[in-house]
Amino acid sequence: MSSANAILVEQIDAVLPQTQCGKCGHGGCLPYAAAIADGEAINKCPPGGDTTLHTLAQLLQRPLEALEQPAEAPQLAVIREDECIGCTKCIQACPVDAIVGAAKQMHGVLEAECTGCELCVEPCPVDCIDIIAHPQWQAAHDELARQRYLNARAANGRARHRARNARLEARKAALTDKRMARLKQRLSPAKADSRAVTSTTGTPADGSPTVSTTGATASAATSSSSRNSALIARLQHKLSRLAAEDPKRHELEQRLSDLQQSTHAVPQQTRQLKMALAAAEQRRRLAERHLQHCYRQAGPDEIDAAKQALEQARSTEQAARAALEQSPSLD
Ligand code: SF4
Ligand code: SF4
Ligand code: SF4
Incomplete structure (x- = not known):
């Protein structure tokens, strides 16, 4: 990758919401940023919604397109703890290590770290994970508070996803x-x-005269x-x-x-x-x-x-x- 392209990927990644949900069809926000830099459409990120779409269009001087999937408000996963069987499948699926628990023990979600990506829902064999509106998002009553929450979620999501990848x-x-x-x-x-x-x-x-055995x-x-x-x-x-x-x-x-x-x-x-x-x-x-x-x-x-x-x-x-x-x- 050229250094100019690497800088562009960084700029695009900085705009993406970092839930690492994969709904854009990539394994996280950074791979989608790289794909956008290579010419992929900019309208594939539901958590980013219209705000991210507009920022990307401006940054890349591309025309606005309709979002491919409906925009999503920030979410939180909540485990119904009394139903959890402690199989750890959700921990393995979480891209930002926001779930704590041990084998055969009740699991819980760290509210401040969960990006609401929903990746833990499908692997749960007993279907005990609910996705709700994120309380911190709901509590944000003005634009400044909402932006502060989104910035914190993005910074956390990016750092925790990279730390997890390095650990794996x-x-x-x-x-x-x-x-x-x-x-x-x-x-x-x-x-x-x-x-x-x-x-x-x-x-x-066997009487073989020609095969030497001394160097074996x-x-x-x-x-x-x-x-x-x-x-x-x-x-x-x-x-x-x-x-x-x-x-x-x-x-x-x-x-x-x-x-x-x-x-x-x-x-x-x-x-x-x-x-x-x-x-x-x-x-x-x-x-x-x-x-x-x-x-x-x-x-x-x-x-x-x-x-x-x-x-x-x-x-x-x-x-x-x-x-x-x-x-x-x-x-
Ligand atoms: S938030 Fe989800 S859909 Fe948006 S870029 Fe990141 S991984 Fe893709
Ligand atoms: S707890 Fe679930 S919804 Fe929250 S970040 Fe982890 S996998 Fe995504
Ligand atoms: S996948 Fe479901 S049952 Fe398994 S540990 Fe997670 S919440 Fe509990």
Whole structure:
């Protein structure tokens, strides 16, 4: 994004009401601001209503259009606490972390933080959330008080939504770390098995004179795939020359089967590690972009959270790269 476009997105975002409701068809106000800067219609924000529409038309020098959906007055979610079963689905849906509660316990909405976005209503399995007119809006009896309320809601909504996004990013990065650790753990014994199989099957009990077994230790791990391929070919050739009732046949078949399994295991593990690295790189790039965004638009707390998320993403990427470098490569 060019810096001129980034400034325009900021200006548009500053006009939007920050309920983060998604009724414009985007995942929040900032993505809609970016879409408007790219040419999308300006009439899709019901919480902003006519005021936001007029301001946007003026800012962008665009003609006025009718609102796509009816304008909405500020709202508040209220949980009927005696009916709440504490499933936490509403907490997961709330874009501004305005719901408090723990699993299997009664939940409540923080009145000052709720933007009235309604996103908690649909996931509630017992339909115990009501949407009412926001009391602070109703209590505002003049234009100044109404504007003060809307400004506070927008500032809160923006800050809390970004803080939540940074927290979710950090959690995703931590989960990726855990997955990487589990993957490495799974990989270690497999590598040991692979070396063991190479070592035993390389023993020339079948009279094979050309396959060396002395190097089947650490260095054999990296070239085990090609060595095993040569061994497999030799064993298959030997088996084809043995009579069906030959007593050596069973032993050779067993050895061939072990060898084929270990040879296929290595590329599969390597592919998994490559995918994990690609995912970690992607996550790091997203975290970098998010931090740049925070530097431009967010406060110190969000910048710190974004920095932490980036650090975690970088260490995950390092771990993924190290795991891949240590794995036997695809031949
Ligand atoms: S308030 Fe809702 S509809 Fe308006 S821009 Fe934000 S997310 Fe979109
Ligand atoms: S409590 Fe419900 S209505 Fe209020 S901000 Fe959260 S999700 Fe939106
Ligand atoms: S979704 Fe409904 S039942 Fe579940 S915790 Fe929230 S209010 Fe309670």
